[in-house]
Amino acid sequence: MFHNISIRWRLFAFVLAAAGIILAVVIGYGYLEARELLEEELEAKAWQLSNATANKIVTVEKAVAKVAGGLAATVAVHSGPQTDYYPLLERLLAETEELSGIAIAWDPGYRQRGGIAVSPAVHREGNRIERSDLSASGANYTVTDWYALPRNLLRPSWSEPYATGSGGDSLMVTYSVPLSAKTGNNSFLGVVKCDVSLEWLRELLMALPLEKNGYAFLLSRNGTYVAHPQNNFILKENIFSRAEEQDNALLRKLGREMVKGRSGFIRYDSIVSDEKGWLLYQPIPSTGWVLGVFFPQEAMSAKVAELSRKEAAIGLLGFLLLLPVMLLIARSITRPLLQLDKAARILATGDLDAPLPELRGKNEVARLADSFTTMRDELKVHLAMLEQTAANRERIESELRIARDIQMGLVPKTFPPFPSRRDFELFAVMTPARQVGGDLYDFFMPDDDHLCIAIGDVSGKGVPAALFMAVTRTMLRAFLHNGDSPGEALRHLNDDLAQNNDYCMFVTVFCLVVHLPSGTCRFANGGHNLPCIIRAGGDICFLPKTQGAALGVMEGLQVAENEIVLAPGDTVFLYTDGVTEAMNLQGELFGDNRMTAELSRQRALSCTGLLGAVTEAVAAHADGAEQSDDITMVAFRYFGQR
């Protein structure tokens, strides 16, 4: 399909397509790379942020633990029914801004045994510090976690966060330390407890520099939400209750990882907004809480997208710049081609003198143009030569035509030649080769009783052969008219031809004179093929050999004469070597055997039919091969007196 599109547009399209693909690959790779880098960066940042936040929480908790631990140590040493702990508690509360209340809750048994009246407690009320007595309130504090946990675990504990205040919207957590006496069986004295308001915690998490839709949350060690952007989750929902509500086994698994104190940075879909992103979670070691921070993917994707957009814009700009450049390059290549094309079309019309485009440089197109010029010049020379050759051939051909005309004009072509004669039949054919060979035949009746027949073959070809043949025929006729016997006529002919024969041409001639009343034939042979005689009975043989050679070579040649008697029905067949030496494509000659066999087979035919049959046999043998020699045959059949 591309073959129908011009080179210019193909070049243009392919280069731009390749550039476009490279551009897309580069941008795509850049996108992935940037995303990976940003992800790594995000994770590093996330850990930083999360660690810092966790540290802040731990710092507060450590401060609280220090106060509680110090107080517990003091109480254990100084405990006694008369000790008034209120001033100490007030001082501690005033000094520790993280605390919202401190109390010493005596074990009920110890109170009874030691006669202790009050369980001193202080808490903030606005800017003031208020005193109260836990034992006086009537509520049984031993049932609360903050008492029961250290009581039974015998170690400091953080309670689960709980709600206080009139609306239940103030979040508190209590750190309590068991008080133990140094001695005795009933060593448990009670609990020192420190209340910590968690308002600051919510503020801390809210103030984290997170992207839009990012959020932080805090889970208690039971998985309950202590802080979460969704306020109605706090203290009510729990990572496991969310998992149960959503039938989300993965979330439950994650929750278990979290409360077991593991940390991680994972892909995560926000349970608040269904947004995709990452979740970082890590434990707060002191309380066993879990800090989680969600980083939405969109914020990061936006950064990556921005980066990719810029890359794409630069790429596109380059691409647009590439367009005209490509067009120019494509044009610079195809314009000379188009010029050459135009010039070639003009050349094709034969106008070899039309100007060819001149191209500078040595590039491929310039070389093509050079080749064009060379070709045109060569073509001119060649055409000129061709014209010359054609003229020469024309001349030669016309000479040949003349030669053939001479040759054909010299032999009698009217058949039957003697319509009035009933005592014999005569027929002759001559098929000239393309190059005139110089065959001849002739027959005439010098008187009523005699018939002269001659057949000959001049050496050489063309006009000289034709002329030589003309001379031979004229002279032979003249000698026979003079009453020469065949032998004399051939001797005289030889002598005359030999004189002034500068070209050393020669001719073979067979001459036959028939005495018609008697059937006696006298003949002489000047180097020609011996004719065949087909007897009326069917026998076929060549005429007997007589002395003689080709004529015109040297004077004084002896030519012998012989004689046969023809019976009525006998046929004499004369021919030139064009018959026996007719060649097929394989180089096989027609030969004497094929010729005599054909004559024997067709002997019943008339002379005309006989020659036609032999002609066909020769043509069939040649099978289309062009013959270099004339094919000439004469058939004479003697009928006797009737």
Next chain:
Amino acid sequence: MTLHKTLLALAAVLAALLTPAPPAVAAGKPVELMLQWTHQAQFAGYYVAAAKGIYQAHGLDVRIIQGGPGLDPMNELANGDVDFVTAWLPTALTRRQDGLPLVNVAQVVNRSNLLLIGWKDGPGGSSRDLSGRRISIWEGDFRAPYLAWLQSEGVEPAAIHPQYYSVNLFLRKGVDACSAMYYNEYHMLYQAGVNEDELSVFFLKDYGFGFPEDGLYCTEGTLRLDREMVAAFRAASLEGWLYAARHPEEALDIVMEYVTTANVATNRSHMKWMLEKILASIVPVADSWTLGELARSDYEKTVLMMKGQNMLHNPPSYEAFTGR
């Protein structure tokens, strides 16, 4: 008791403000029901009866007041501040022994939900493995069935810690096993990330120590005064439970309204679990028990168990206790 009264008054006012308003045409007999704990699905049937106008259809205008830590509904009943309370059968028996003339109006929960749960990597799967372990058990009347069961199983724990409202002591491995309600604490553990396969769970009822639990109670005085009203309240409450059993999702919605308004620290999936399990122990399957009826045999079995634990010396007759 002054603080109790104040708290009660406060709770009543809050409940009045927070309870979904009954239909405007309500002109029934004003009745107050106090629950033995904060609002939760454990009391779904009463909420449903109120919200769906079932009480109203029985000519009652019922106000539901939640209990909670530090509140004792029996005291309110004794003072005549409320007409009905929900209470545990052992609690009702001991309080009647202490002189409060309680009458069992309906025995709502007839199947036991009591469990003892241990860490699987602690006590293991057999009750005998609990010997030598630290166990926490609720204080008061809840203690009796557990002690009776431990006795009968020949378990001698290393220590029995008092257990209160939370399972945190168990979660922090302060004890090896703790008491739990199937409909509540068991699922609270699940919602603290503990998987079922990490726990060994003993259903007391599987060992023949299942006793009826929540029931509706009024005083003999109330019953004498308005037997018709008591019957209507009983019928409407049970109808409420049946409605909840037939429409659990709607019942859950109603529960969540109460829970949300009262700002109880719980969540829908927990309430859903609780509703399912409590319904299964209220609504009888085949002829396991009769809805709302305290069967004489169950009564006698409970009395026997409590006597055995020295918690009951002078039990009332079945007829007197059920007001027949």
